[in-house]
Amino acid sequence: MSNPDTISSYSLYERVGRTKTRRRAAAAAAAAIRTKMGRSVLSHFLSLSTNPPRFSAPLSCSHIRTSYFKKRTGGTPSLQSPAHLPAGFRCLCTTSAPQTYSSDGPPSSVKKRVVSGVQPTGNIHLGNYLGAIKNWTSLQDTYETLFFIVDLHAITLPYDAQQLSKTTRNTAAIYLACGVDPSKASVFVQSHVRAHVELMWLLSSEARIGRLSRMIQFKEKSRKAGDENVSVALLTYPVLMASDILLYQSDLVPVGEDQTQHLELTRELAERVNNLFGGRKWKKMGGRGGALFKVPEALIPPAGARVMSLTDGLSKMSKSAPSDQSRINLLDPKDVIANKIKRCKTDSFPGMEFDNPNRPECSNLLSIYQLVTGKTKEEVAQECIDMNWGTFKTNLADALIDHLHPIQARYNDITSDATYLDKVLSEGARKAANIADATLNNVYQAMGFLPR
Numbered sequence: 001m002s003n004p005d006t007i008s009s010y011s012l013y014e015r016v017g018r019t020k021t022r023r024r025a026a027a028a029a030a031a032a033i034r035t036k037m038g039r040s041v042l043s044h045f046l047s048l049s050t051n052p053p054r055f056s057a058p059l060s061c062s063h064i065r066t067s068y069f070k071k072r073t074g075g076t077p078s079l080q081s082p083a084h085l086p087a088g089f090r091c092l093c094t095t096s097a098p099q100t101y102s103s104d105g106p107p108s109s110v111k112k113r114v115v116s117g118v119q120p121t122g123n124i125h126l127g128n129y130l131g132a133i134k135n136w137t138s139l140q141d142t143y144e145t146l147f148f149i150v151d152l153h154a155i156t157l158p159y160d161a162q163q164l165s166k167t168t169r170n171t172a173a174i175y176l177a178c179g180v181d182p183s184k185a186s187v188f189v190q191s192h193v194r195a196h197v198e199l200m201w202l203l204s205s206e207a208r209i210g211r212l213s214r215m216i217q218f219k220e221k222s223r224k225a226g227d228e229n230v231s232v233a234l235l236t237y238p239v240l241m242a243s244d245i246l247l248y249q250s251d252l253v254p255v256g257e258d259q260t261q262h263l264e265l266t267r268e269l270a271e272r273v274n275n276l277f278g279g280r281k282w283k284k285m286g287g288r289g290g291a292l293f294k295v296p297e298a299l300i301p302p303a304g305a306r307v308m309s310l311t312d313g314l315s316k317m318s319k320s321a322p323s324d325q326s327r328i329n330l331l332d333p334k335d336v337i338a339n340k341i342k343r344c345k346t347d348s349f350p351g352m353e354f355d356n357p358n359r360p361e362c363s364n365l366l367s368i369y370q371l372v373t374g375k376t377k378e379e380v381a382q383e384c385i386d387m388n389w390g391t392f393k394t395n396l397a398d399a400l401i402d403h404l405h406p407i408q409a410r411y412n413d414i415t416s417d418a419t420y421l422d423k424v425l426s427e428g429a430r431k432a433a434n435i436a437d438a439t440l441n442n443v444y445q446a447m448g449f450l451p452r
């Protein structure tokens with residue numbers, strides 16, 4: 001793909017525009033180039049330049065692809081250099097990459113779109129912060145970002161209706177306190193954009209029960225909840241998650257290890273619906289044709305972002321773990337943080353070290369220390385190699401308190417002004433709904449529904 005011939009052959013074809021003469025010249029040029037460089041590569045580029053976007057063009061790496069938008073809008077065609085990812089992030093490149101455009105037409109910029117969210121199911125903890133929210137603050141500088149509070153997901157397990165709106169607001173305030181900037185990212189509440197549920201229903205018709213019931217999270221959560229408490233929503237929430245992602249024609253989705261299966265399902269649903277209802281079939285229904293959904297890819301957060309429980313280094317830190325001692329909540333006061341660190345599980349090995357499989361707690365706490373101090377793994381390993389647990393725990397507690405204090409102060413400011421938060425959320429929902437409604441309307445049209 002990086003062959004300079006490839007670039008110039010595309011440019012040559014693209015420069016000859018729409019008139020008949022130009023098309024003839026283009027055909028001649030294409031024929032000449034075909035002889036020179038071989039049929040398959042050229043036909044790939046020709047099809048990109050003349051046809052609506054294809055569903056899935058096989059590429060060795062989706063980061064090295066022609067810029068569809070630039071070609072459509074007559075800009076200088078080019079191969080994108082490997083996408084700029086924020087420090088530490090990796091993109092899980094796939095064997096197929098979509099050549100699609102957003103349902104609301106060509107975007108005003110070529111920024112890729114990223115969506116993510118956290119459930120307002122309790123206290124936001126250090127795992128949610130280091131594994132998700134903190135990373136968003138670097139993503140918002142690079143990508144077009146939408147961060148939402150996934151309140152519809154919060155009802156998949158028994159929950160407290162009296163608390164839901166409060167925890168939803170608090171979660172939004174935490175996003176902002178952690179540095180999510182509403183002037184860069186759209187911040188909104190999932191249930192405020194009705195298209196999420198509507199698209200979920202449409203996607204449900206193409207989701208299969210067997211596939212959903214084999215999802216690891218369903219198996220684990222349903223086993224924990226017990227049969228009587230397993231709601232249909234617990235089974236089908238991955239379809240809602242697919243809707244959350246596909247509505248926004250997202251390019252990239254930050255995923256933790258526990259969510260790769262969900263993204264895989266999302267990709268499958270996108271491809272299935274694209275194949276069943278998109279392209280020419282959609283065009284016949286009066287639509288634009290092409291792909292209905294962009295097929296998203298996984299964005300892997302920086303290493304070390306999986307935060308484990310303070311009481312068991314082999315289980316992830318979790319909102320639903322029964323013991324509050326197992327997690328640091330972002331809003332825990334200083335003395336609570338110090339106390340939780342003091343009491344967290346240790347071992348009897350000398351010194352401190354990363355990556356010893358027999359010392360999961362040690363590795364976890366060192367990683368937390370690394371992430372909140374911003375030091376490198378090597379620096380932390382060197383600094384702590386000879387420390388005993390007592391000294392390390394004091395240092396860790398101090399570092400955590402220092403790191404979380406400004407977040408807590410900003411949280412208090414934000415929540416003291418209810419109108420500010422309301423304004424951010426309604427503006428975020430308005431922007432999100434514009435994108436989401438366009439996708440939803442396309443899907444209704446392609447699936448044959450009578451227009452309103």
Ligand code: AQP
Binds near residue numbers: 127257
């Ligand atoms: N321990 C963790 N380490 C790193 N990242 C984590 N995330 C959650 N726990 C950790 C990330 O937080 C984001 C939002 O997660 P969620 O609200 O969907 O909740 P969850 O993944 O189900 O985990 P929780 O918060 O602990 O809730 P419960 O107890 O209900 O499972 C995701 O990006 C997730 O990876």
